[in-house]
Amino acid sequence: MIHFENVGLRYGVGPEILKDISFHIEAGSFHFLTGPSGTGKSTLLQLLFLALRPTRGLISMFGHDIATLSGRRLPRLRRRIGVVFQEFRLLDHLTTFDNVALPLRIQGGRESEYRHDVEELLNWVGLGERVYAHPPLLSGGEKQRAAIARAVIGQPDLLLADEPTGNVDPQLAERLLRLFIELNRLGTTVVIATHDHSLMAQFEDAPVWHLNNGYIEVLR
Amino acid sequence: MIHFENVGLRYGVGPEILKDISFHIEAGSFHFLTGPSGTGKSTLLQLLFLALRPTRGLISMFGHDIATLSGRRLPRLRRRIGVVFQEFRLLDHLTTFDNVALPLRIQGGRESEYRHDVEELLNWVGLGERVYAHPPLLSGGEKQRAAIARAVIGQPDLLLADEPTGNVDPQLAERLLRLFIELNRLGTTVVIATHDHSLMAQFEDAPVWHLNNGYIEVLR
Amino acid sequence: MAQNKDHIRGRNKTGGEKKPEQRKSAPIMPASGVAGRPLLIAITIMCYFASVTIGSVALITNIVDNWTSQISSQVTVQIKPVGTTSQADQITAAVTILKATKGILSALPQTAKEASRMLEPWLGAGNVLEDLPIPRLILVRIDQKDPPDLKALALKLRQQVQGAVLDDHSQWQSELTRTATAIRLAAMSILVLVILTTISIVIFATRAAMAGNRDIVEVLHMIGARQGYIARQFQIHFLFLGIKAGIIGVLLGAGTFLAFNFTLGATSGSDILNAANNAFIGPLALHPQGFAYLLAVPPVAAFIGVLTSRYSVLRFLSAMI
């Protein structure tokens, strides 16, 4: 489903962050991505999310070579991808409910159709009581969970999560991991970047990729 | 140095987040604050930082009863407190250097005087190579370290850190903890809110306060 | 915008949120964040300026048209009090000649009173005695479709009636038209300036709105919203803003002209102006058609708002992948 071949990336004239990345991600797989702070995990996720183009190398996603993909077709591809940003990126003027429902809304969904799903998901991530609060009124962990809910609400084909448990307690982290695993069972390909070793320890089946100095090393 | 007596806080007409908090923090002490996500850790830190006023109860800081403190005297008190916000709150248009130097700058410091200190501190937190980058170009962990550097640059009397290691790898977390401990040795009172059990395990001398359901329980 | 987030209770202030029953999905782009009150005021005043300018142009155009058509459809024959023939006889003779000429619709001699009233502004009221021998005019209306040969007519009059001089106003006409055109150009350039200012304000406002709502734009972009969809979230606010500001501005503008008309009508006021009016200018009031022109302001303002904001948004978005 995703194919990287000799992908390199540098920001402007800076040093090369990613040097020679080649891998293949099967549809329906589950991957952890780890590595020291500032090594390029978020950068790699941005490549996967089509928010960055590589300086060299080949990326193909969902069967499209992204170098030849026109800008007009990107929105449709993006809708198949759910992302949990490291900085959450919730919209402050919308309620938690509206934030989570946003991906459905821009695709033309009607509130009556998705209301139930959204509320159920918010209950699952422990935001049942904060459904109509605005993000500035949420705690750090609550924001993070809202961001996760927004990423998964559309049952995307690919889920990218960047440090999704950095602001929650261990119990909650485990609960969120179960959500990702559940989603994966239903067919979503999952890539999670994280520093949390105990989290990775909880799902032994998933391979762990270690990014360091611009190269990927498969840890397990 | 800090004294809370029967402090309660509710946001607007919502439920009481903090119910009956009483404690005393000695000058020069080091405290961990933990508890489930959404329980009120950040809220408590905001009270300590004078960004919120309690709905009831008494708070005195640095010998002032904050209820009777006039707004004109708050800036001076705030300058004695360093804060690491959970959301970093760096200024995007300033370089890392300028961001970290900001507290010195608004106090009328001259760049030639503080340049060396700032650069040394940035080296210590591992940002030596990103001194002149703007925050939008930093990785999550790099931002977090810049936020920490800004909080400690002025050698504050009180350091409040909200989840300061949520975005860095375990090695770096340990290094940052050592920075806090060093600062504490030099006389700064430190309060760290965190979910990271391994971090708390590394500094056994510090008492751990567990916040839950609006009450504080002393764990060790 | 600051007001952008006013409706979100600040973290430091209040809590509590609406119960499910009460709420409705908020618009993706908050109206207050895109187009706040000061912007409305600024654009309203621009629309007011535009209305006043358009109205003035209409007024001036009307006056000039009046002049031009009056003057070109009318010539005068001046009968000077000379020689031995009585002025009355001179006038009769001239009128007879005029009426016999093909292409002349009517020839109306001034009474002595009218003639002396025309001189009043120059000589002071009551100073022009009836028995003062002043020139008299014959107002001649010409059939513009089939005008007579004015040169031949002038010659004939000069030869046959002593002291009769044909004045076809051509010098006047060109002078007046030149002056009027200059005034009109000035008004037009003010109109252009007003439009430029409005565009600047809208560009500024969109950019500001874009910055205030940068997160929104980025998030929408990232969850796969199309560019047109994002632009529409802004446009809609500028559409309403333009219409609102336009309508208020036009109403104020129309009010100004109405007040102006009313004042000019009410004051027995400036006799000089009135005399001038009646002689050359025609009523100094905006005609209904002029008011109709003002109706163009709201749609144009809305159009400028929508187009400028759309352009700004798309330009901003095109910088992203």
Added chain:
Amino acid sequence: MAQNKDHIRGRNKTGGEKKPEQRKSAPIMPASGVAGRPLLIAITIMCYFASVTIGSVALITNIVDNWTSQISSQVTVQIKPVGTTSQADQITAAVTILKATKGILSALPQTAKEASRMLEPWLGAGNVLEDLPIPRLILVRIDQKDPPDLKALALKLRQQVQGAVLDDHSQWQSELTRTATAIRLAAMSILVLVILTTISIVIFATRAAMAGNRDIVEVLHMIGARQGYIARQFQIHFLFLGIKAGIIGVLLGAGTFLAFNFTLGATSGSDILNAANNAFIGPLALHPQGFAYLLAVPPVAAFIGVLTSRYSVLRFLSAMI
């Protein structure tokens, strides 16, 4: 502002930053974020409008002063061609009386040519024959400090010189003054509108800037910056913006008046206007003092900018603890 962050290379675009040697500390509040180009244009145009309006008021005031002083320091005696005495004798008699009266500086009879030229616009050039018996005027300059008793003088003239009428222009004067006052009021209200618009734009801009720089304000507040310090970060930009916009606006405005003066001087142009000028209005050109008034625009614009932005910032800050 969108341009606010333009200088930060977008995360998606470039990397690399300046080497230590090259850099200097950035201002705490980015200039581009507070006062971008479209804002400059908008406020410049406002300043231009203000300049033109102020200039016009000065011009009109000047004209009215001209009228008033000319008219009140001057009366005319009209000598009608009546009776048996020759007009020249009538004039001589009247002048003798006038010169003998205390408080009269000079008494200057019109020549026959001048008299007929005054009627030209009414009767057409060349139509006023020299031998046409028209009234003649004597222009009388009065010592305003020690004016004669005009009523007594009028009576005396009427009795001693046949057909002599004293006209003290009082009717005219009040009419002209009334008209001028109306025009002046209109210009003043335009000026007020322009100022209101400018204030609105500045308020809008500060609020927008405040929103775009909300983080900056909050962070400054939280690290212990005083309110005045924060407000100054905004004010400085509006100060420079006001001065810049003011200067450009005034230059444009002055240019407009210069062009106007030049055009009026250059065209042999409209004889009517010129005639009118010379008779009543005085030169239709802005005098140097009028240009001097324009110099008020930049400081006032800067003042409005600084004050409005300061007020907006402090109001915003007072909402925080």
